[in-house]
Amino acid sequence: MKRKITLKQIAKELDVSISTVSKSLRNSLEIGEETRLKVQAFAKFYNYKPNNIALSLKNRKTKSIGIIIPEIVHYFFSTVINGIEQVANENGYSVVICLSDDSFDKEVLNMEMLANGSIDGFIMSLSKETQYKGDFHHITEVINQGMPVVMFDRVTNDILCDKVIIDDKAAAYEAVQSLIDNGRKKIALVTTVDYVSVGKLRTDGYEKALLDNGLPFNEDLIIKIEDVDTCEITISELLHARAFDAVFAVNELFAVTIIKTASKMGLKVPEDLAVIAFTDGIISKYSTPSITTVSQSGEKMGNKAAKMLIERLEAEHNDDEEENENYTTEVIETHLIKRESTD
């Protein structure tokens, strides 16, 4: 990734504070002439391009955090938001939320809107379209303006920033291993047709668990579903053929639909078909039978993301010259919540 020079880097190079750089670039007379001219010359040499509004508001800390998430109906994102709110409120920060609707354009527009002085930093999960396009310029831009970003769940290696993820591969591995431990041999993976990075990792974990246990990896048992409406038809055909005796579904809507389809066909869950879902939501808890899930620990993820962002903001706020840009990626542990849909 090619990086433009940031306010922060200018400050570091010239051994002055960020506000000194900011004020010098606005030609503020608060800064002595020598420093001012040095900063301006340096910025010009490195072709520094500020966002004017953000620059002028640089020193007006809003004590607000912006969240950008793909959707709101998804229970997982609700729990992450609750986790962020807890830590933010404890630390005197407000939270504003924008939805990208899994659209690249909406993600860009929302970030631009919030970056213009409404918030101090972002916590975000990428839209599907952004991941598909691989275009992250809008995120690079806000980071280059000195606005910290923490990514969670749907992240990218192309952006250097703090990240909070779960080990999707290990989580999928654990789920599939538990099905194998219970004697299941034909385990289907029911997943989405999309470009979300986590889907790939879950598939890898599924495959590794099978191979480690000497079971065949059969491409036909990876069932890609367009949406919940087509789920029932696809699943019902495969169930008729008795193609599998266990299912690992990447979300709970697929899992509950599979259980309903199996019940209609007279199959018993878990006797004839064991089911595990990714994401521990309210459907899994309240369906009959209740569904064994891999908990994504959304609240913990939100807690951690907020903590990372606020620490970075407070470090900036103290104009801590020693603040490093060694970004970290926190891996939140998942765990299997056993319920009635497995043995």
Added chain:
Amino acid sequence: MKRKITLKQIAKELDVSISTVSKSLRNSLEIGEETRLKVQAFAKFYNYKPNNIALSLKNRKTKSIGIIIPEIVHYFFSTVINGIEQVANENGYSVVICLSDDSFDKEVLNMEMLANGSIDGFIMSLSKETQYKGDFHHITEVINQGMPVVMFDRVTNDILCDKVIIDDKAAAYEAVQSLIDNGRKKIALVTTVDYVSVGKLRTDGYEKALLDNGLPFNEDLIIKIEDVDTCEITISELLHARAFDAVFAVNELFAVTIIKTASKMGLKVPEDLAVIAFTDGIISKYSTPSITTVSQSGEKMGNKAAKMLIERLEAEHNDDEEENENYTTEVIETHLIKRESTD
């Protein structure tokens, strides 16, 4: 409600545009001296107190809408947000969301934060605590600054503004009537222990349906539940006593918990116990048996609220002097979605 004079009223009284008033109050030389002094004198006489930041930003339209809702895990609010986003995006508006967590203080802080130049107007549903306190000064303030507010679902008569509601009383009446039509005689109302206005209206509708059908209204059958955890215990005692043969629950979490409790006791739904829930969410759709619900039409509610707000914003934008302050309250129709939990 005692009203302070607003920018808009000053403009109307003096037959000038809102921006003329705004600029005059900032003593802008763009406005002729005579008008400027007249506006200032008028504002002083009526003790007009502007919010300075909002005033200075008055003419910087953000093309953003702020939503304040009590919580995000609630499916109903998610659907309202989706409805707002649709209409907002079609009209080139962005949407930012803040959660009050049903706390008065958070509601006030979030409104203050957003009113300071981030958005053009609000769509909001009151927090429980705000309804309990009956303190709406924060809403009056933003309205007095000339920032339109549309309330939905949890509204108050103490604020004059546009509102979108459902007829909670009629909706409850319809649900209870349908249970009576199916021969149920002992119908329980399972509700929350709180101060939300809609709870009262639903109870009224429940009572009216019973009395209109010559059935006794028995206070003991109004079951007030603290939270979902206590729901199971309370319900199980009453089911043992066979105190009722049908339930109208004010949310789907209560409804699904009641069904699970009844199943554990060997009771059949709907044969031994018919169940209807308020709010059509994913739990009702995917539970076994699926649950008959009163659809609150969240998406329609969101569509309507966004339409009302944008119309008011665009009217302001055109400095339409004829713009009236005749606020309207739109009533969105509900309907019963019949599923397996009733006959």
